[in-house]
Amino acid sequence: MQETMVMPIDMKVLMNHIYEFKKGVRQMILFTFNKRYETFALERLKRQNIDYIIQPVGNDRLNLFFGKKECMDAVRVMVTRPLNQLTPEEDFMLGALLGYDICAQCERYCERKCRTCSVAQ
Incomplete structure (x- = not known):
């Protein structure tokens, strides 16, 4: 009997964002998700050679920026504190x-x- 893993909705959304990025629909994505999925999300981006930045939000949530290197470079310069600041x-x-x-x-x-x-x- 084969076990199927049920993917949490947060990770389904991430997979859709990655798909859109790979297809050129979007150049950069901001994805906010539960910290418990951090390892899965980062490993997925690393495997696909997608540049990213992770930022804690609070309440066990993380902001994950990912996309084209040029966009990530701009975010690294600009986003040096919480987004609401x-x-x-x-x-x-x-x-x-x-x-x-x-x-x-x-x-x-x-x-x-x-x-x-x-x-x-």
């Missing part, structure tokens, strides 16, 4: 790198920038 400009650049809707990123930037301006006054 990024400046509005860094947040905008990260969203653009991730391929998020540019108009939504512009709205988010203006909202965050105005909030920052009103706090500074």
